[in-house]
Amino acid sequence: MIPGPTIVSPRVLRALSKPILSHVSGEFVDGYAEGLALQKQLFMTEGTPFMLSGSGTLGMEAAISNLMEKGDKVLCVENGYFGEKWEEVVETHGGVADRLRFEWGEAVDLKQLEEKLGSNEYKLFTVEHVDTSTGIANPVDKIGKLAENTDTLYVVDSVCGLGGMPLKMDQWNIDFCLTGSQKALGAPPGISLFCLNQKAWNVVDKRKTTPTDYYVNLKKWKPVMDNPRGYFATPAVGNVLGMLEALKIIFEEGLEARWARHKKFSEAFLAGVKAMGWGSFPAKGHEAHTLTVPKVPQGVDDAKMRGLMFQKYGVVIAGGLGKLGGKTVRVGHMGADTVNDLVATLASMEMSLTEMGLISEPGKALGAMMKVFAK
Numbered sequence: 001m002i003p004g005p006t007i008v009s010p011r012v013l014r015a016l017s018k019p020i021l022s023h024v025s026g027e028f029v030d031g032y033a034e035g036l037a038l039q040k041q042l043f044m045t046e047g048t049p050f051m052l053s054g055s056g057t058l059g060m061e062a063a064i065s066n067l068m069e070k071g072d073k074v075l076c077v078e079n080g081y082f083g084e085k086w087e088e089v090v091e092t093h094g095g096v097a098d099r100l101r102f103e104w105g106e107a108v109d110l111k112q113l114e115e116k117l118g119s120n121e122y123k124l125f126t127v128e129h130v131d132t133s134t135g136i137a138n139p140v141d142k143i144g145k146l147a148e149n150t151d152t153l154y155v156v157d158s159v160c161g162l163g164g165m166p167l168k169m170d171q172w173n174i175d176f177c178l179t180g181s182q183k184a185l186g187a188p189p190g191i192s193l194f195c196l197n198q199k200a201w202n203v204v205d206k207r208k209t210t211p212t213d214y215y216v217n218l219k220k221w222k223p224v225m226d227n228p229r230g231y232f233a234t235p236a237v238g239n240v241l242g243m244l245e246a247l248k249i250i251f252e253e254g255l256e257a258r259w260a261r262h263k264k265f266s267e268a269f270l271a272g273v274k275a276m277g278w279g280s281f282p283a284k285g286h287e288a289h290t291l292t293v294p295k296v297p298q299g300v301d302d303a304k305m306r307g308l309m310f311q312k313y314g315v316v317i318a319g320g321l322g323k324l325g326g327k328t329v330r331v332g333h334m335g336a337d338t339v340n341d342l343v344a345t346l347a348s349m350e351m352s353l354t355e356m357g358l359i360s361e362p363g364k365a366l367g368a369m370m371k372v373f374a375k
């Protein structure tokens with residue numbers, strides 16, 4: 001129950017266990033094309049989908065190395081660990097990173113962002129949909145309104161959002177959006193998925209220099225994405241077919257139903273945590289639906305609790321990331337996770353805390369959670 005990699009359905013595991021096909025076999029080429037078509041529906045875009053071997057970070061690298069040239073200014077909107085990662089990617093590729101920083105756990109302030117974008121000095125700006133370090137969900141829809149009338153490209157990292165929370169790339173004026181296979185999409189790590197629209201392509205076309213990364217040069221990959229019988233580098237055939245199965249599962253459930261399920265997961269788990277007397281780290285009303293990040297109360301050894309949860313009940317949750325180590329824990333509830341998984345997680349948390357002598361009424365949190373599920 002960590003916030004990725006997440007549980008993978010047996011259907012996806014079966015797809016992964018097929019004999020390895022040639023990357024130009026009809027079966028694989030058709031599967032890749034079908035996966036790319038579903039990817040466009042998932043991102044809700046008419047833009048170009050890319051499905052490549054790599055993790056979420058590859059999508060970040062693809063955005064920066066293709067959309068930006070050396071010396072260009074990039075605005076990195078930061079309110080967590082992953083938001084801050086962008087500046088490193090920008091600087092690695094010779095860009096100039098300007099930071100719009102908010103406290104970890106606070107949402108992006110739209111007024112401040114509007115002012116920054118008004119200066120028109122940025123080639124692109126980056127925003128986290130969900131920052132997995134804090135459990136915050138940023139208002140990517142409202143930010144899209146600010147992006148509508150600027151030349152600055154709007155780049156969104158939805159590694160921990162897409163498939164679990166609404167994201168409407170075209171409607172929200174997002175020019176480049178990326179995610180990874182291992183979170184709310186319910187596939188194993190290894191596939192990087194991203195899309196870019198015509199406005200982003202125009203920037204790629206007008207480059208004076210070649211992209212600063214060879215593998216992820218989008219112009220080299222575009223013909224393969226248009227017709228997966230082509231070749232630039234060997235695709236991870238097994239992972240692509242696993243990804244295809246996960247995408248089919250998403251559309252069998254339906255996007256709206258899936259978003260509603262994740263919203264319910266979030267409300268229910270949060271109610272349980274609060275009934276235990278724990279607070280929630282992200283700002284109220286801005287909690288992601290894909291994970292819950294409770295604050296660890298003073299005097300609670302979260303490492304001990306997590307150890308007991310794993311050893312006695314086989315439940316794995318994550319500790320706080322970076323400077324939030326020991327201050328928060330992170331519980332993922334996304335992708336193929338079910339109500340049963342949430343029940344087992346909260347119950348094991350309560351039982352471990354009871355054993356540690358820290359709560360006296362086990363079942364209270366579980367009861368509060370079940371009331372939300374029963375509504």
Ligand SMILES: Cc1ncc(COP(=O)(O)O)c(C=O)c1O
Nearest residue numbers: 055056057082130132159160180
């Ligand atoms: C919000 C967010 N962005 C980017 C990444 C980087 O993705 P990856 O670890 O798949 O490279 C992660 C990883 O957890 C993430 O949660």
